Amino acid sequence: MMHKHKNLRKTFYDFDRESFDQLAEKYKWPSFRVDQLIGWQEKHIQSVDEMTNISIKMREQLKEEMHWPPIKIVQVETSEKEPVKKYLLQLQDGNIIETVSMHYNYGHSICLTMQVGCRMGCHFCASAKLGLNRNLTAGEMLAQIAIIAYAEKSRISHAVLMGIGEGLDNYDETITFLQRLRSDDGISMSLRNVTLSTCGLAPEIKRLAHENLPVTLAISLHSSNQDTRNKLMPIAKHYTIPEIISAGDYYFKVTGRRVTYEYTLFKDVNDHPQEAENLANLLKNKNVHVNLIPANEISGSDWTRPDQKTIDKFQEVLLKNQINSTIRFSAGQDITAACGQLRRQNA
Ligand code: SF4
Structure with a gap:
C-alpha cells in the first residue's frame, strides 16, 4: 500500500523502552544501558556520538541497528x-x-x-x-x-x-x-x-x-x-x-x-x-x-x-x-x- 512506511529503517526515536530491551538482549548489554539510552532520548540527541557514557563498541551496534541522524534540518525560516x-x-x-x-x-x-x-x-x-x-x-x-x-x-x-x-x-x-x-x-x-x-x-x-x-x-x-x-x-x-x-x-x-x-x-x-x-x-x-x-x-x-x-x-x-x-x-x-x-x- 502506498501510504505504509515500509522499507524504512528504525531511527533512534522509533525505539521505546521495550524495543531497547530487545536490543539489550540481542547484544547482551546490562539493563542500565537501556536507562542510559532513554536518558539520551530525553536530551533529544541527534548523533550517536553524543552518547559519551556509552562504549564505542555499543555505539557501533547502535549505528548498525538504526538510521542516523533521526531527522535533518534542511532550512529554517524565521518570522519577522x-x-x-x-x-x-x-x-x-x-x-x-x-x-x-x-x-x-x-x-x-x-x-x-x-x-x-x-x-x-x-x-x-x-x-x-x-x-x-x-x-x-x-x-x-x-x-x-x-x-x-x-x-x-x-x-x-x-x-x-x-x-x-x-x-x-x-x-x-x-x-x-x-x-x-x-x-x-x-x-x-x-x-x-x-x-x-x-x-x-x-x-x-x-x-x-x-x-x-x-x-x-x-x-x-x-x-x-x-x-x-x-x-x-x-x-x-x-x-x-x-x-x-x-x-x-x-x-x-x-x-x-x-x-x-x-x-x-x-x-x-x-x-x-x-x-x-x-x-x-x-x-x-x-x-x-x-x-x-x-x-x-x-x-x-x-x-x-x-x-x-x-x-x-x-x-x-x-x-x-x-x-x-x-x-x-x-x-x-x-x-x-x-x-x-x-x-x-x-x-
Ligand atoms: S492536511 Fe488537513 S486540511 Fe489539509 S487536506 Fe489534509 S485534512 Fe485537509
Missing part, C-alpha cells in the same frame, strides 16, 4: 513579526516535511506533521495538492519535537497535531505517538497541552474517545451547510455534518473533554450570517468552543479572507446564541507557516 519558525525537515527517505515552532507566553508549542502529504483533498489546503506519499511513524513525530527542542535549547510544552496530514488517517502511529509523548520515558508532556485536529473522520473520533488519551479534539467543520462542506472538503461526502457532531458529542460524553470546532472563514463561501445561524442551531446547548479562523492566503488559490466586518458579524451571531467562540488569526503567515499553508515537498 512573531516568535515563529518554520522548519523544513528531511526524513531518511528524502521526503521533506514542515514543522512549526511557536513561542507563546504560556510555553513553547510545536505544530507537527503526521503524514507525508495528505489524501483528504481539502480544496483550500496546500498540503492536499500532492496527495499522500506515506504515513509517518510515531518515532518520526517524536523526532520533530526532539530536533526543535535540541536546536532551540528549549523544552517543548505544547503540541498541536495540525501540520501536514490527517492524524486519524494514520491512526495507530498517532496513538503510539501520544502514548509515548505522555510517557515518563519520553517527553512527559501533559496531554491536556495537546490538540489533535481532524477533518471529521467520525468512526476514528469515537475510537479515540476510548484510548484514554485526554487530548483536546479540534474538528474542522468549516461549514454548517452540507452542500458547501461537500465543495470544501471531499471527506464531507463520507460523513455528514450531523454524524460528525454526533461523534464530537460522543467524544465529550466519554472523555469529559470539551470539543473545539474549527471554522475557517472564506469570503463569499461560508461567511454569511445565515451560516452562522445554522452553526449556532447545530451546536446549541452543547459544551463546545468554536474557533473562527479567517482564511490564510495560499498562492494559486481562489480562497480568500472575508473583511473584518463580516468576520465580526459571524462571531456576533454565535455569541448571541451563547456559543463560545474566538477569532484566531494563525501565526506565521509571513513565512507560510499558518493553517492551510504547509505543504509536502520533495527533496
Whole structure:
C-alpha cells in the first residue's frame, strides 16, 4: 500500500523502552544501558556520538541497528513579526516535511506533521495538492519535537497535531505517538497541552474517545451547510455534518473533554450570517468552543479572507446564541507557516 512506511529503517526515536530491551538482549548489554539510552532520548540527541557514557563498541551496534541522524534540518525560516519558525525537515527517505515552532507566553508549542502529504483533498489546503506519499511513524513525530527542542535549547510544552496530514488517517502511529509523548520515558508532556485536529473522520473520533488519551479534539467543520462542506472538503461526502457532531458529542460524553470546532472563514463561501445561524442551531446547548479562523492566503488559490466586518458579524451571531467562540488569526503567515499553508515537498 502506498501510504505504509515500509522499507524504512528504525531511527533512534522509533525505539521505546521495550524495543531497547530487545536490543539489550540481542547484544547482551546490562539493563542500565537501556536507562542510559532513554536518558539520551530525553536530551533529544541527534548523533550517536553524543552518547559519551556509552562504549564505542555499543555505539557501533547502535549505528548498525538504526538510521542516523533521526531527522535533518534542511532550512529554517524565521518570522519577522512573531516568535515563529518554520522548519523544513528531511526524513531518511528524502521526503521533506514542515514543522512549526511557536513561542507563546504560556510555553513553547510545536505544530507537527503526521503524514507525508495528505489524501483528504481539502480544496483550500496546500498540503492536499500532492496527495499522500506515506504515513509517518510515531518515532518520526517524536523526532520533530526532539530536533526543535535540541536546536532551540528549549523544552517543548505544547503540541498541536495540525501540520501536514490527517492524524486519524494514520491512526495507530498517532496513538503510539501520544502514548509515548505522555510517557515518563519520553517527553512527559501533559496531554491536556495537546490538540489533535481532524477533518471529521467520525468512526476514528469515537475510537479515540476510548484510548484514554485526554487530548483536546479540534474538528474542522468549516461549514454548517452540507452542500458547501461537500465543495470544501471531499471527506464531507463520507460523513455528514450531523454524524460528525454526533461523534464530537460522543467524544465529550466519554472523555469529559470539551470539543473545539474549527471554522475557517472564506469570503463569499461560508461567511454569511445565515451560516452562522445554522452553526449556532447545530451546536446549541452543547459544551463546545468554536474557533473562527479567517482564511490564510495560499498562492494559486481562489480562497480568500472575508473583511473584518463580516468576520465580526459571524462571531456576533454565535455569541448571541451563547456559543463560545474566538477569532484566531494563525501565526506565521509571513513565512507560510499558518493553517492551510504547509505543504509536502520533495527533496
Ligand atoms: S486540511 Fe488537513 S485534512 Fe485537509 S487536506 Fe489539509 S492536511 Fe489534509
